[in-house]
Amino acid sequence: MTTQAAVAVSLRSATQDDVPALEQLMLVNDDPQAGVEPAPAGAQRPYLAHLVRRGTVAVAVRGTDGEVVGFGATVDGGRARHLADLFVLPALQGQGLGGRLLAAVFGDVWPRTTFASSDPRALPLYVRQGMRPLWPNLYLTGDPRALPPPPGGYSVEPVSLEAMADLEREWNGVDRAPDLPYWSTVADCRPYVVRANGRAVATGLSRRRLRGPGRWMDHVVVAPTADPAAALLVALRDDLAGDLAGDSLGGACVPGPSPIVRPLLEAGFRIVDHDTFLASDPTLVDPEREIVNTGLL
Numbered sequence: 001m002t003t004q005a006a007v008a009v010s011l012r013s014a015t016q017d018d019v020p021a022l023e024q025l026m027l028v029n030d031d032p033q034a035g036v037e038p039a040p041a042g043a044q045r046p047y048l049a050h051l052v053r054r055g056t057v058a059v060a061v062r063g064t065d066g067e068v069v070g071f072g073a074t075v076d077g078g079r080a081r082h083l084a085d086l087f088v089l090p091a092l093q094g095q096g097l098g099g100r101l102l103a104a105v106f107g108d109v110w111p112r113t114t115f116a117s118s119d120p121r122a123l124p125l126y127v128r129q130g131m132r133p134l135w136p137n138l139y140l141t142g143d144p145r146a147l148p149p150p151p152g153g154y155s156v157e158p159v160s161l162e163a164m165a166d167l168e169r170e171w172n173g174v175d176r177a178p179d180l181p182y183w184s185t186v187a188d189c190r191p192y193v194v195r196a197n198g199r200a201v202a203t204g205l206s207r208r209r210l211r212g213p214g215r216w217m218d219h220v221v222v223a224p225t226a227d228p229a230a231a232l233l234v235a236l237r238d239d240l241a242g243d244l245a246g247d248s249l250g251g252a253c254v255p256g257p258s259p260i261v262r263p264l265l266e267a268g269f270r271i272v273d274h275d276t277f278l279a280s281d282p283t284l285v286d287p288e289r290e291i292v293n294t295g296l297l
Helices: 016-028 046-053 097-106 122-127 161-172 177-183 230-244 261-266
Strands: 009-013 056-062 067-076 080-087 112-116 134-140 156-158 191-197 199-210 215-222 250-255 269-279
Touching: 009 156, 016 046, 016 056, 016 080, 046 067, 046 156, 046 177, 056 097, 067 097, 080 097, 097 122, 097 199, 112 122, 122 134, 122 269, 134 261, 156 230, 161 177, 161 191, 161 199, 161 215, 191 230, 215 230, 230 250, 230 261
Parallel strands: 080 112, 215 250
Antiparallel strands: 009 056, 056 067, 067 080, 112 269, 134 250, 134 269, 156 191, 191 199, 199 215
């Protein structure tokens, strides 16, 4: 795909050779979370390489040397085409390049979803692409050991990535199979299942934090008939607290409507950042029963 624009920039499909440039665009646009160190250089490359293999990634290039000045990436897990990332060189922002990248990676596919950063220019761009702002997504960090102990009968057990994916497909229709090769290479990746009296009530994945020490809850899905508050809190407390050092943090991106936001705040968790979930269909994600991966949904 190749087009021309007033800023003398053309679009093409991304290749694996573009991954270092894509990461550099992320770094120059990074807005560090309060009190949290930035991700080190190279930390995002496995994720970006996975997006190039897995989804639709367009890059914006300019000049005879093909300098990469922007990129957009979408993935499709079965319930929507999700915009994983959109970054433009700061000097070229506000010139329509973001809209061109969105058109290239969304095409005419519906429904569609994304997360908008707190940058006020992001929301109008995505609304014009047919998505509505639905709820805030809160980046919460704290000591999971401060959470109340789980109710009787609950346990967290390790499972295979394949078993995790099977349960999630059954519960919310998302096909995680294409992501399993990526997660199998992630440092300290830990898939698990939450059980209540022996019955599977939630499943998810945690990993080592990219920004500082401790663990990060990548995502959690609660079974349709289970108590979401209990299952989510058990997942965060038991999985994240398993091997933390005394001053380490655990964290997750928790939807604003989630029943666990208040218990987390009462346990001393802090909101260090936030973004906004947008979708063309408000029923695609249940914010009370999921903790979501903002890149892979």
